[in-house]
Amino acid sequence: MIAFISALIVFLGVAFVMTGKTTATKTTSTKKVPTVGILQLQTHPALDAIHRGVVAGLKEYGYVDGKTVKIDYQNAQGDQSNLKTMSQKFMNENAALTVGIATPAAQALASAANKQTPVMLAGITDPSGSGLIKSDQHPGANITGTSGESPLKSHLDLLRKLVPSAKTIGIIYTTSDHGGEYNAKKFARICKQEGMKYKLYTISNTNDMQQVAETMAANVDAVYAPQDNGVASAMKTLVSVTNKAKVPVIPAVDTMVKAGGLATLSVDQYQLGKLTGEMAAQVLKGKATSDYPIKVITKGKMTINLSEAKKLGIKFPASVLKEAKAKGVIYK
Incomplete structure (x- = not known):
């Protein structure tokens, strides 16, 4: 009888350990992927090309939509009120990072992020003049990205x-x-x-x-x-x-x-977007935005x-x- 009870205790102990391992394994395998919010002012070919480039740049560094990252793409269709609503949506879903395509989109994201969530500028002209950053070399706070300066x-x-x-x-x-x-x-x-x-x-x-x-x-x-x-x-x-x-x-x-x-x-708009996506990937990997210089393409x-x-x-x-x-x- 004593031998039977001892064997039962050992069996239950092993079962508990195995169940614990299974739960831990399941928890690890269902780890949540980061969300990247992309906000575009409106539809037209140049901005669309930047958007495609951003997605390609992220993918090149291992951030594939639906697998290793969730990309939430929003288009305001030229409506300023949409920009505010969509920016706040990203904050509500705890986006790890956001990308602004066109100055008004970037400004809306910067306001919603309140110097917390990283904001990537995608080909923004004169970002310091628009109040988004302190300087190209030292953007400060939570914003960096690319600028397409026309020749x-x-x-x-x-x-x-x-x-x-x-x-x-x-x-x-x-x-x-x-x-x-x-x-x-x-x-x-x-x-x-x-x-x-x-x-x-x-x-x-x-x-x-x-x-x-x-x-x-x-x-x-x-x-x-x-x-x-x-x-x-x-x-x-x-x-x-x-x-x-x-x-x-x-x-x-x-x-x-x-x-x-x-x-x-x-300036190639797709390449500008791709460079933005590559920079965004580095920020997702832990690179600080405050001293990550703005990259400017002028050729x-x-x-x-x-x-x-x-x-x-x-x-x-x-x-x-x-x-x-x-x-x-x-x-x-």
């Missing part, structure tokens, strides 16, 4: 090469877009330094483009469209007006050339639109064609 002087050189007869340049931007205003006014300063006449035009939203474009096209010889979300979204409207007046548009981004611009030297690739040149009666110089064929993009 503005190269854009002016290209414009003068393609439209040598241009005497007055129209520069258009959206009043609510900090990056667009920054680029437009900086381009205007370069024009002044180079002895080129210019006129600044503004839209408050895409609904203004038709009327403003008609006024501008009647008073300028060429148009510069900076990296500006509002202008990019209304690019087809702008071009439909300027084409009738035979006024070429030199935009800042390759996707704007595809939408009807003549040519540009464009552009030649992008031309042959169909647009034909409509305007413009012939691309051999040097421009050669560069576009060698390492750029040609839209036919």
Whole structure:
């Protein structure tokens, strides 16, 4: 009898230990993956390309959506109130990190994070000027990422090469877009330094483009469209007006050339997003944001639109064609 009781005690002890091990193993195997919130201001090709790049950059460092990370992608569709609601949603679900595509999205995320949750900037123009960081080298607090600085002087050189007869340049931007205003006014300063006449035009939203474009096209010889979300979204409207007046548009981004611009030297938006994703992966692995320098891409690739040149009666110089064929993009 005593032997039977002893054997039973040993059996129950072993069973308890095995059950404990099983529970521990199950707990380990169901470890929660981190959530990354991606907030995009609106839909248009340049911002969409940045989004795809962010996902690719994270994946390259082992953060695969649905497996090792949960990516919560939200698009505000240009509605400022959506930005606030979506940013707060990320905080409510305890996102490990958030990514802002376009300045208003980044600003909304920064406000919601309250200097706590890391915020990655995805190709934000002039992040220090918009109050997001202290400086490119030492961002401070919880924000870092990438900035796509347009090669503005190269854009002016290209414009003068393609439209040598241009005497007055129209520069258009959206009043609510900090990056667009920054680029437009900086381009205007370069024009002044180079002895080129210019006129600044503004839209408050895409609904203004038709009327403003008609006024501008009647008073300028060429148009510069900076990296500006509002202008990019209304690019087809702008071009439909300027084409009738035979006024070429030199935009800042390759996707704007595809939408009807003549040519540009464009920072690759996908690569900008990919670099952001790679930096985000490092932050997820523990790298501090406060002294993680902003990475700036300024080198552009030649992008031309042959169909647009034909409509305007413009012939691309051999040097421009050669560069576009060698390492750029040609839209036919």
